Amino acid sequence: MLYTSTRDKSVKVTSAQAIAQGISKDGGLFVPETIPAISKQFVDSLVGLDYISRAKKVLALYLTDYTEEEIDMCVSGAYAKGKFSSDKVSPIKTIAEGKNILELWRGPTCAFKDMALQLLPYLLTTAAKKTVADKTIVILVATSGDTGKAALEGFKDVDGTKIMVFYPNDGVSPMQKLQMTTQAGENVAVCAINGNFDDAQSGVKKIFTDKEVAAKLDEKGMMFSSANSINWGRLVPQIVYYISAYCDLIENGTIKNGDEVNVVVPTGNFGNILAAYYAKKMGIPFGKLICASNANNVLTDFLKTGTYDRNRKFFTTTSPSMDILISSNLERLLYHLTDESAETVSKWMTELNTQGKYTVCDKVKALVTELFDAGCCDDKETAQTIADTYKNGYLLDTHTAVAVKVYDEYVKATGDKKETIIASTANPYKFSAAVLGAVAEVPEDADEFRQVELLRETTGEECPEQLATLKGKSPRFTDCCNKEDMINKVYDMLGI
Numbered sequence: 395m396l397y398t399s400t401r402d403k404s405v406k407v408t409s410a411q412a413i414a415q416g417i418s419k420d421g422g423l424f425v426p427e428t429i430p431a432i433s434k435q436f437v438d439s440l441v442g443l444d445y446i447s448r449a450k451k452v453l454a455l456y457l458t459d460y461t462e463e464e465i466d467m468c469v470s471g472a473y474a475k476g477k478f479s480s481d482k483v484s485p486i487k488t489i490a491e492g493k494n495i496l497e498l499w500r501g502p503t504c505a506f507k508d509m510a511l512q513l514l515p516y517l518l519t520t521a522a523k524k525t526v527a528d529k530t531i532v533i534l535v536a537t538s539g540d541t542g543k544a545a546l547e548g549f550k551d552v553d554g555t556k557i558m559v560f561y562p563n564d565g566v567s568p569m570q571k572l573q574m575t576t577q578a579g580e581n582v583a584v585c586a587i588n589g590n591f592d593d594a595q596s597g598v599k600k601i602f603t604d605k606e607v608a609a610k611l612d613e614k615g616m617m618f619s620s621a622n623s624i625n626w627g628r629l630v631p632q633i634v635y636y637i638s639a640y641c642d643l644i645e646n647g648t649i650k651n652g653d654e655v656n657v658v659v660p661t662g663n664f665g666n667i668l669a670a671y672y673a674k675k676m677g678i679p680f681g682k683l684i685c686a687s688n689a690n691n692v693l694t695d696f697l698k699t700g701t702y703d704r705n706r707k708f709f710t711t712t713s714p715s716m717d718i719l720i721s722s723n724l725e726r727l728l729y730h731l732t733d734e735s736a737e738t739v740s741k742w743m744t745e746l747n748t749q750g751k752y753t754v755c756d757k758v759k760a761l762v763t764e765l766f767d768a769g770c771c772d773d774k775e776t777a778q779t780i781a782d783t784y785k786n787g788y789l790l791d792t793h794t795a796v797a798v799k800v801y802d803e804y805v806k807a808t809g810d811k812k813e814t815i816i817a818s819t820a821n822p823y824k825f826s827a828a829v830l831g832a833v834a835e836v837p838e839d840a841d842e843f844r845q846v847e848l849l850r851e852t853t854g855e856e857c858p859e860q861l862a863t864l865k866g867k868s869p870r871f872t873d874c875c876n877k878e879d880m881i882n883k884v885y886d887m888l889g890i
């Protein structure tokens with residue numbers, strides 16, 4: 395199977411090239427030329443298998459230039475026993491009739507990004523061996539919180555790689571900051587910058603595209619690559635857990651193979667829900683894909699009207715990982731829905747760049763309406779949903795609460811009570827302040843760890859050890875630099 399670019403159909407690369415390169419030279423995203431089909435029998439053959447075995451079978455359909463041994467090595471390393479706090483890796487829990495919560499946050503950093511970022515380093519280093527032998531891969535990340543830590547954990551001490559993460563000094567939660575600044579590993583570095591997330595992001599992009607810097611790295615046998623969510627190597631691991639969740643529902647008797655199931659996803663960059671779309675296209679009988687947003691509801695409007703318009707106020711919410719106005723992965727969906735018209739996609743993306751908006755044609759609008767439903771809710775409704783769901787015995791994080799609220803509204807509006815998979819994207823302790831505020835009074839002087847304690851006392855839920863043990867740890871990385879000095883920090887870290 396080959397991969398092409400959403401903006402230039404003449405591009406043809408292997409999956410290893412797509413993963414090593416990250417993004418196509420024309421600015422487009424890599425997409426599979428055809429989406430592999432799976433049969434009911436294939437699904438039957440996965441039921442009863444563990445997560446690693448299921449992942450091997452699904453990934454083999456997409457990574458056809460990786461050998462069986464390579465895929466085996468990648469997957470067995472990423473999801474090895476003990477890395478995730480559940481033997482099922484991503485367990486599914488029924489919390490009410492039809493409501494099946496897919497816990498995607500059992501990994502080392504307690505957010506769903508681990509599902510992909512534990513596997514990406516293996517896929518990337520294997521790809522590098524095939525395509526750019528012997529080079530050291532240098533990963534640069536600009537983060538607003540969750541991605542940075544998950545990437546650090548994924549790449550720490552991975553041979554042949556180095557990773558450096560930049561975060562805005564005043565733009566991440568205290569827990570997120572401590573998670574990053576205490577990071578272990580010989581090949582890692584973390585640096586704060588004076589500025590906001592956009593400054594960090596544009597600084598990293600500038601380094602990435604600087605020809606002089608690239609030449610200097612090349613001379614030393616190094617090259618940059620990217621771990622952000624437009625890399626195909628981050629999307630393909632996510633398809634696995636939707637297929638695996640469908641198998642788990644068969645296994646535990648909730649459905650029969652062939653029954654239709656709806657899917658709800660709290661969405662930011664459109665990566666997670668797009669993976670559900672791929673699973674559906676492959677043949678998993680998913681019904682509606684329900685896209686849940688917070689007050690930054692640019693996707694709700696798009697999926698309902700066909701106009702994507704980022705010219706709007708940006709809100710800082712209690713579900714910060716979804717505070718986003720440009721959902722990059724939507725480009726991949728548009729490519730598939732336009733019958734693979736790179737010209738049309740390029741045109742819309744240019745309009746997005748120049749005018750901040752575009753409107754899709756009627757045909758694509760109709761397809762979108764058939765595939766998706768969408769809704770949004772504000773922080774108050776999010777808190778109310780956490781409180782209500784907690785009364786019924788399950789503690790949600792803020793992002794998952796947005797999904798549950800949007801799902802409840804969907805059922806009210808449509809009466810569609812099919813079994814539903816709700817993607818749960820973070821452990822509640824990652825967002826202790828907001829979650830605690832939803833279920834109890836928060837004393838004004840309570841710092842992050844006091845909030846953790848209070849949340850534990852109030853709910854009796856255990857705080858994941860990797861968050862609890864951050865208390866009192868001294869930061870290992872205390873550097874803070876101006877945007878202009880980022881490149882020097884990179885050179886320092888690489889010793890060049």
Ligand SMILES: *Cc1c(COP(=O)(O)O)cnc(C)c1O
Pocket residue numbers: 505506507540623660661662663664665666667715716793819820
């Ligand atoms: C990144 C993230 C999301 C959004 O996922 P996308 O793939 O960007 O749509 C939702 N919830 C949490 C907790 C996240 O970290």
